[in-house]
Amino acid sequence: MKTYEVFLKKAGKEPFGHVGSLDAPDDHMALLFARDSYGRRSEGEQIWVVGRDHILAGNQSDLALADRSHKHNDGRRVSELRTSQRLKKELGE
Amino acid sequence: MKRWESLEDFEAFIVDGGIVEPSDEMPDVYRLAVFKFIELHANSEYMGGLTERDWIPKAPGLHRKLTALAKTQDEIGHAHLLYMIAADLGVKTRDEMMEDLLAGTTNFHNVFHYRVHSWGDQVAVAYLVDAAALASQQAVFKNCSYGPYKRILRRIIAEEGFHMRNGEELLLTMASGTDIQRTMMQDSINRWWLPAIQLFGPDSRLDDPLLRWNIKSERNEVLRDRYIQKFVPQLLNAGFQVPDSGLYQDGETGRWCISDIDWEPLKATMRNGGPDSKRRLIDAQAAWKDASWVRDALDEAVVSQ
Ligand SMILES: [Fe+2]
Ligand SMILES: [Fe+2]
Numbered sequence: 001m002k003t004y005e006v007f008l009k010k011a012g013k014e015p016f017g018h019v020g021s022l023d024a025p026d027d028h029m030a031l032l033f034a035r036d037s038y039g040r041r042s043e044g045e046q047i048w049v050v051g052r053d054h055i056l057a058g059n060q061s062d063l064a065l066a067d068r069s070h071k072h073n074d075g076r077r078v079s080e081l082r083t084s085q086r087l088k089k090e091l092g093e
Numbered sequence: 094m095k096r097w098e099s100l101e102d103f104e105a106f107i108v109d110g111g112i113v114e115p116s117d118e119m120p121d122v123y124r125l126a127v128f129k130f131i132e133l134h135a136n137s138e139y140m141g142g143l144t145e146r147d148w149i150p151k152a153p154g155l156h157r158k159l160t161a162l163a164k165t166q167d168e169i170g171h172a173h174l175l176y177m178i179a180a181d182l183g184v185k186t187r188d189e190m191m192e193d194l195l196a197g198t199t200n201f202h203n204v205f206h207y208r209v210h211s212w213g214d215q216v217a218v219a220y221l222v223d224a225a226a227l228a229s230q231q232a233v234f235k236n237c238s239y240g241p242y243k244r245i246l247r248r249i250i251a252e253e254g255f256h257m258r259n260g261e262e263l264l265l266t267m268a269s270g271t272d273i274q275r276t277m278m279q280d281s282i283n284r285w286w287l288p289a290i291q292l293f294g295p296d297s298r299l300d301d302p303l304l305r306w307n308i309k310s311e312r313n314e315v316l317r318d319r320y321i322q323k324f325v326p327q328l329l330n331a332g333f334q335v336p337d338s339g340l341y342q343d344g345e346t347g348r349w350c351i352s353d354i355d356w357e358p359l360k361a362t363m364r365n366g367g368p369d370s371k372r373r374l375i376d377a378q379a380a381w382k383d384a385s386w387v388r389d390a391l392d393e394a395v396v397s398q
Contacts, residue, residue, distance in 0.1 A: 002395075019248070020174055020248075037170055040166060057116075060116075
């Protein structure tokens with residue numbers, strides 16, 4: 001038996017999401033079991049079944065490590081600058 | 094992969110609402126506790142699915158047979174999903190869990206150690222037992238620290254919701270039926286009321302690690318009481334009696350109070366010494382044997398590749 005991971009895509013714009021796993025002897029049976037185990041009530045409109053050993057799992061610490069704040073902008077600087085500009089203008093006039 | 098220096102660090106992570114994943118280096122005590130909890134849950138779903146299966150041919154009418162079939166698929170499906178995530182914890186394989194269950198060396202919930210005698214019993218199970226199971230699963234889901242279990246519970250809870258509504262529909266159908274139906278239903282409520290409230294277990298220990306590690310989110314007695322406050326009035330409103338001579342409603346708070354529960358029989362039941370435990374296990378062994386040709390065919394398909 002081989003272990004497979006199952007992904008479902010719900011209707012509409014939702015991306016595929018992982019729903020669980022199953023054991024099956026081959027790919028064909030894996031698809032059948034996936035439908036029976038995870039799609040009995042039409043929970044999704046598409047299903048992906050992937051052998052667990054085909055999944056490349058990245059190193060989690062690579063994702064978590066560095067300071068990524070320069071890749072975000074929470075807009076706080078913008079509002080500070082706007083305020084100071086407005087004050088300058090008001091004082092100047 | 095997460096890793097903790099000490100059990101204290103791990104517990105601090107849990108208190109902060111941390112989620113543990115299978116690839117994490119979790120403390121062995123936590124791994125074993127989560128595993129045992131999920132294994133018990135899986136076994137119970139499986140044993141429940143087998144009784145459900147018994148009622149597919151006996152349920153009255155095609156519609157009820159179809160819902161019994163759907164519910165059987167759900168319960169066996171729940172067992173399947175749970176055995177998968179339990180096996181990923183690396184304590185036992187799925188086969189080992191099945192062997193232990195059938196050999197009677199592991200446990201399943203008290204409510205599956207009783208015989209389902211009549212259609213009324215089947216309705217009582219759907220109404221009282223599925224609701225109690227759902228309430229305890231919701232309490233686990235709410236704050237569950239083990240990621241795969243939490244994700245699988247979302248699905249299981251959605252399906253248990255169908256079962257519970259189905260149970261209520263069946264109960265109300267019986268309630269608005271003939272005298273024979275109402276008497277049959279009352280008999281079944283008499284049999285299933287106590288097992289259903291015992292499903293929540295005796296009061297939680299003060300230092301229960303399952304609570305500390307966010308596997309359970311609420312104490313057993315809290316869940317049991319909430320269930321009683323909901324189901325006593327529902328049963329009375331439907332025209333049934335609650336089989337408890339000590340039952341009363343507190344005049345000031347309006348809360349329902351039940352007689353003290355003797356927990357000794359539950360302990361024996363949980364050791365597979367309940368009223369119907371032996372037959373249930375023999376039945377489960379027979380079902381497992383009957384389906385061996387399917388497993389053999391699947392194994393052959395593996396070999397032939
Ligand atoms: Fe279930
Ligand atoms: Fe159920």
